[in-house]
């Protein structure tokens with residue numbers, strides 16, 4: 001039977017139900033998905049489309065579905081950030097340095113996706129080595145946000161970053177689900193700017209084995225989707241301890257939908273003044289405040305006297321710790337072991353300098369220099385050690401605040417999607433995009449961005465922050481909120497080849 005392309009607007013759980021009912025096959029869904037992704041090439045959401053692999057996986061999914069074995073992701077198309085190693089599929093990290101790098105292993109998260117029967121359609125675009133907030137720092141060109149057009153109807157806004165490709169393709173109804181990584185906001189901020197949901201799980205919830213490392217003590221892989229149920233299903237598939245990553249926590253994985261029936265009655269919602277201060281665009285504040293009012297109307301108690309005074313130091317702390325870890329993690333790209341290499345230099349030192357000089361982009365070089373400086377003798381105590389101490393203070397403040405409330409809410413980003421090149425020459429303006437997301441990585445808690453309205457026609461995200469390993473609480477709140485305000489159902493105008 002013919003597959004109706006209108007079905008591509010469905011969520012993953014709607015697809016799963018239709019696949020199990022035999023309304024269409026995973027192969028038909030995959031073929032139609034690939035066709036739509038080709039039509040949406042103009043978004044530049046993917047660095048690599050894996051059409052043959054996807055069709056093979058779809059056939060396997062159909063075989064499982066035929067014998068009644070399908071789970072919630074079996075046969076469902078998923079986009080994978082090109083920071084996650086994929087066996088026999090090149091993994092670029094958005095960098096010239098890894099332009100021709102093809103891993104011999106799947107990362108643990110992709111292995112788990114495969115075990116769940118998902119169909120991986122391609123590797124999504126990102127800022128080089130996940131450093132950025134706009135996906136403009138990709139060696140493969142920027143991704144376009146399907147929302148926001150100039151006077152001529154051209155897409156003129158960034159999708160956020162660094163998981164911009166993953167957020168844009170979900171927002172444009174290219175795929176229902178994707179994976180991103182979040183070191184300082186790179187799942188939540190692009191989710192907010194593209195009008196979809198994105199979760200950074202608790203540090204230690206999801207394996208980082210096989211994920212190209214940027215700042216190892218801060219980052220997590222997480223789901224991007226169009227409703228709480230889909231996000232919960234994808235998290236369910238990838239979460240849990242992994243013997244290949246000693247930083248995964250030995251804590252049980254709950255049913256992430258266990259709070260879906262509970263609603264908002266009796267929920268204590270903390271609203272910290274520190275997240276509503278200077279720098280917040282008033283047009284963003286308005287829908288965020290309206291969302292808080294809507295939660296109160298559903299029986300939530302708003303707690304305004306929680307204090308997170310040290311989050312004002314989170315951005316400086318992050319820009320010591322993250323570049324320090326990055327400078328160590330990126331030392332391996334030396335032109336000897338793997339990746340891009342200049343081999344016609346005058347000496348080994350010259351070859352290494354030219355390999356790194358030509359292989360890395362400007363933002364990556366800036367981070368390596370910042371980190372090398374912060375870690376050098378004499379500055380280590382003054383910068384790195386001090387930053388670690390402030391990190392402990394910030395973590396303690398979150399812990400105390402989350403004794404007074406069950407969830408903290410804030411805007412996800414202080415602004416909506418900005419125009420291309422608007423912040424490219426001003427790193428500090430770019431860094432400020434993550435003002436509200438970075439503290440959560442510093443503390444290690446889970447964070448979820450959900451759509452909560454629009455400002456001047458562009459999506460606005462509400463950030464929910466919970467206690468460590470209480471992702472289920474955030475997903476329950478998101479699910480209850482969707483029932484009263486279905487902003488997540490708003491679709492951008494269709495993206496054609498001209499788009």
Ligand code: GLN
Pocket residue numbers: 130131132133161162181182183184185186187214322434
């Ligand atoms: N935008 C932040 C940075 O540039 C966070 C990136 C991320 O979360 N990977 O470092």
